[in-house]
Amino acid sequence: MALFPGTVAFDEYGRPFIILRDQDRQKRLTGIDALKSHISAARQIASILRTSLGPRGLDKLMVSPDGDVTVTNDGATILKLMDVDHQIGKLLVQLAQSQDDEIGDGTTGVVVLAGALLEQASILLDKGIHPIRVADGFEMAAATALAHLDSISEAFPVNKDTREHLIKVAMTTLGSKVVVKCHRQMAEIAVDAILSVADLEKRDVNFELIKVEGKVGGRMEDSMLVKGVVIDKTMSHPQMPKTLRDVKLAILTCPFEPPKPKTKHKLHVGSVEEYRELRSYEHEKFLEMVRRVKDAGATLAICQWGFDDEANHLLLSEGLPAVRWVGGPEMELIAIATGGRIVPRFEELTPDKLGSCGLVRELTFGTSKEEMLVIEECSNSRAVTLLMRGGNRMIVDEAKRSVHDALCIVRSLVTDSRVVYGGGAAEVSCSLSVARAADKLASLDQYAYRAFADALEAIPLALAENSGLSPIDTLSEVKSRQVAENNHNLGIDCMGTGSNDMKAMNVIESLHSKKQQISLATQLVKMILKIDDVRSPADSID
The missing domain is CATH 3.50.7.10 (GroEL)
Structure with missing residues (x-):
């Protein structure tokens, strides 16, 4: 329950009472109305980030109060620069920041997934299901999805000899960034930097030994790794x-x-x-x-x-x-x-x-x-510096953010060297697994399971939509092929290569990153579904 600050006054008998500021302009939301308000605010923010998802995602131009211009499609950066007033919107900002701090990549996907889960929760609330049952059902469905991710993951040995494989993972991370025209070079820089400072025996990376420096001027191809x-x-x-x-x-x-x-x-x-x-x-x-x-x-x-x-x-x-x-x-x-x-x-x-x-x-x-x-x-010689170049400050800053994501994802592979395949393949496979688990339930939780499975499909739907494909047709085809061929590596062909096999296309994602996205999004949605009372100005709900 959130209360705006007020003033304590006393009547003629000495009994205290609270005078709330702008009381005539405030209203109290409780129960389903409060939940619908939270869900509406979160979905608006998720819809803003949805168009930035994937290799064909669009960039956002953010203008600060001082007139500074930032062009980026990094989810955490977009939310950080947005002027968010709604309390639930601020929770989504913290969600993206948590993903950025823990993994460094997947900040857009985790917000899109949280928005999809809340959208499905709204449908279940309209059916009369109690929000606690919805939240608990989502949590159990998330556990099923995480267990399925473990079962479809593949070992990915990380050592000096697997440099080329690590570069492919880093290129997947950089595929949606501004640096895509030279993302092979950027991926090599990021991988070489991590391998220079990593302790592969202890499976640890000291990020303090890596410094990312930017200098305006020259071309992006002039960026270099300095030992x-x-x-x-x-x-x-x-x-x-x-x-x-x-x-x-x-x-x-x-x-x-x-x-x-x-x-x-x-x-x-x-x-x-x-x-x-x-x-x-x-x-x-x-x-x-x-x-x-x-x-x-x-x-x-x-x-x-x-x-x-x-x-x-x-x-x-x-x-x-x-x-x-x-x-x-x-x-x-x-x-x-x-x-x-x-x-x-x-x-x-x-x-x-x-x-x-x-x-x-x-x-x-x-x-x-x-x-x-x-x-x-x-x-x-373990201390290294990445010197990023670009024609102006905006490009240099975005290149630094992009390379930071690549560094973080390679670091996560050093700590947990299992991978799944991207392009929405892992989400579609998890969705099918959760839907199968729902068929085995006789309780009310099966509704939450099916809703969770539908929410997982928001990621491949957004990827197809941002790539100019027909979202429903593309997703239906991938789902049917995954079931028919028993191939968990089939995803959305965002780049129009003619193949849906993400393993063959080297679209590789860290298992740790994917599990963290699902876990954080589910925890946030569960928290929001348990907030049923809020006091705020009537015009701040939007």
Whole structure:
């Protein structure tokens, strides 16, 4: 039950009562009316995302209050940028975000499935079935579907020798994205990045070792995987060398500046001699700092803070290249990649705390001569950076989101290396299995089972519709062929290749991702069906 904040007042006898704001504009929804309101709001949001599903799905252009434009078909991003006021709509936003956090892919499908389940629930409520029976029936049907997914899944060995198979899975993930024109290259980049950082014995992937960096300019085909760290910085002085080999790095969080007086004290300079003395003191301190770094054996200083022109000049004259204003996350990644230690004080800098790498170079982009610094051939080569390129900021951002989905799905295969086949094949097979289970039930739950089976068909229906096919005819043909041929790999031919066999077309999806979609959608629908009381302004139900 949701109540709008109000004010507590007291009558002449001291008894409290609540004064609700805008009480004349509010109405209370209870029972079936509240459930219908929730279902209506959720279906509206699901219908928005439905057209973005699949390789032929359409993109959405989102404009923020500040005028920033985002073009994407990633479900989690669309919902995050939508201005959703309805409480149930916000639950759907959290649903997509949960799928994105857990798996990284399938965010559109999970919202479409939740909307289809709620649509079927509305039909059952109209028949007079209690919402609790509907929710429990959906939960049991979901368990049947998940068990069937386990039975039709196939083992998918993940190791250095199965790189080509992993690329095919990543290409399935990227098939609906903006990067589709070069999705083979993007898939290779994502797979190589995961294999570089994955611990295949423990079946674990440390995402902290992977950094996705974007740079506007050039073509999308110019994107690359760097076995090291890329930072959007340059050498602090233009005359410092652009390429360094066999580098020893000092990773500093202390600034190149002389010590300052405390806030309670003042430094009064009253004559030229005192100014010269202060100037000499600062110069000596600068030199002491630079020489401490050089004496430790460092050939490159990476500093989190900035330093002024005098310190920059002294660094150049002492032959110590330096990079300034490097962010905290980049500092940590550099320390992991090079095997160095982050040093907070110059006095603590010793040779054993230096990082090492084989090559540090500056990359220059396009006619604008924008530069980035690349640290390669690191002692810990597991740290990698994906450098995404594109003609404008929108393309670069969407490429980063797309590659993130591919990275996440390959990671999920490392942790659980079983797969099912996409194109709606797994959903159709589960729908047939749940429908068969419904025929064996004598209780009221068979209605919920059949409704769940119909909801699972929303995914292949949307895929066919977005591909310009006849949805009902296409789905009916696939269902009949799956039953007749006992082939669970038949799905929707979205790309018009002439074959419905998703295994032959290499349309592969992670079992973990598919099971997570069904589980999360069912849990959310069950939660919504148990909310039968809400107080809200009359004009906020839409």
